Amino acid sequence: MTSPDAPIAVLSRSSERTLGYLTLRPAPEGAVARAGEYQRVAAAVEPALRAHLYDPALVDTPRVRAYLRSLQNAAGVAQDDVEFAFGAAAAAASNLPFSQTILARPLEPGMQERLASERRRWDEARAARAKAVRDAARDPSAAAPSESSGASASDAPALDDGVALVRLVTGDSPDEVDRQLRQALASAPRALIVDVRDIFLSGPSAARLASWLHAEPLELALVTRGGTRQAAVAAKGAGLPRVSWHQVTDAAALDARATQDGALVLTSDPRALPAGATPFAGPVAVLVSRRSQSGLEPALAALRPLASVTLVGEKTPGRALVTRPVDVGDGWTLRVPVYEVLTPTGGAIDRVGVE
Numbered sequence: 282m283t284s285p286d287a288p289i290a291v292l293s294r295s296s297e298r299t300l301g302y303l304t305l306r307p308a309p310e311g312a313v314a315r316a317g318e319y320q321r322v323a324a325a326v327e328p329a330l331r332a333h334l335y336d337p338a339l340v341d342t343p344r345v346r347a348y349l350r351s352l353q354n355a356a357g358v359a360q361d362d363v364e365f366a367f368g369a370a371a372a373a374a375s376n377l378p379f380s381q382t383i384l385a386r387p388l389e390p391g392m393q394e395r396l397a398s399e400r401r402r403w404d405e406a407r408a409a410r411a412k413a414v415r416d417a418a419r420d421p422s423a424a425a426p427s428e429s430s431g432a433s434a435s436d437a438p439a440l441d442d443g444v445a446l447v448r449l450v451t452g453d454s455p456d457e458v459d460r461q462l463r464q465a466l467a468s469a470p471r472a473l474i475v476d477v478r479d480i481f482l483s484g485p486s487a488a489r490l491a492s493w494l495h496a497e498p499l500e501l502a503l504v505t506r507g508g509t510r511q512a513a514v515a516a517k518g519a520g521l522p523r524v525s526w527h528q529v530t531d532a533a534a535l536d537a538r539a540t541q542d543g544a545l546v547l548t549s550d551p552r553a554l555p556a557g558a559t560p561f562a563g564p565v566a567v568l569v570s571r572r573s574q575s576g577l578e579p580a581l582a583a584l585r586p587l588a589s590v591t592l593v594g595e596k597t598p599g600r601a602l603v604t605r606p607v608d609v610g611d612g613w614t615l616r617v618p619v620y621e622v623l624t625p626t627g628g629a630i631d632r633v634g635v636e
Contacts, residue, residue, distance in 0.1 A: 319356035484576035488526035
């Protein structure tokens with residue numbers, strides 16, 4: 282039995298990955314539910330959305346008003362942080378027309394360290410699993426991956442001669458994408474399989490992948506916010522600055538360009554590949570799933586029309602907005618989508634996905 286002070290791990294549905302921790306402690310004698318705190322936080326959400334949401338006009342739409350009412354209701358009945366956080370999540374999932382709006386209280390330092398350790402452990406296990414799959418694909422005579430490697434025989438398909446497999450891992454940097462593609466293409470394969478199932482990639486990493494798969498720059502994403510959105514979408518991105526995503530490597534760089542240009546189209550750029558590298562010219566199958574998200578989704582949408590690329594698998598989840606944390610008081614933080622990420626011609630990705 283877990284003691285009241287011991288942290289409870291919140292796992293993914295497969296029980297393989299730790300998503301977070303809850304620490305349950307007995308309430309002090311005479312303590313009352315912090316309804317006033319939750320109601321203050323709920324009241325602060327609307328001005329936070331008006332100040333930071335990529336399209337503040339959405340705050341006055343029926344669905345966002347319904348979210349705000351549901352959030353206030355959750356604040357009025359919550360007995361603790363867990364009930365309020367889950368009530369806020371349910372209100373967002375049921376009502377908001379955009380994704381990735383999350384209300385949460387930061388973990389205590391000890392829990393932050395423990396969760397970071399769990400994430401490192403997961404990433405190391407996934408990297409080992411991916412390496413075992415890559416090695417087995419390159420050398421079919423090698424022993425099947427063992428349980429200790431985190432891979433299974435079913436993860437290592439017997440590929441035809443001349444077909445290379447690249448399996449990327451959540452968090453792979455652009456440099457790691459380069460390393461994996463260079464290694465896979467060193468044998469001059471006739472075809473390529475790229476596995477991006479169940480992973481997150483940053484925009485720059487996804488742009489680097491696109492640069493390896495097409496010899497010309499691809500328009501990947503139309504990024505807008507505020508008053509620029511309507512005109513940018515109506516023009517289907519025409520006349521907007523084209524900026525290599527390889528040059529927009531962090532939040533500060535994106536904010537600087539968006540402040541300067543209002544709206545912009547982010548592109549891939551084969552010239553950003555390592556010296557001597559050549560984009561692959563043969564057929565490519567990209568394996569995707571309902572958890573292939575973040576910067577991957579606009580890149581997948583751009584690759585999909587290419588005759589040389591085939592997407593195989595499930596529809597992606599439609600979570601490609603750019604968010605920032607906003608302090609809403611009493612130790613709570615709201616992640617607000619500050620930029621909308623569309624296809625270069627203005628098509629929706631958020632809540633729509635790519636297939």
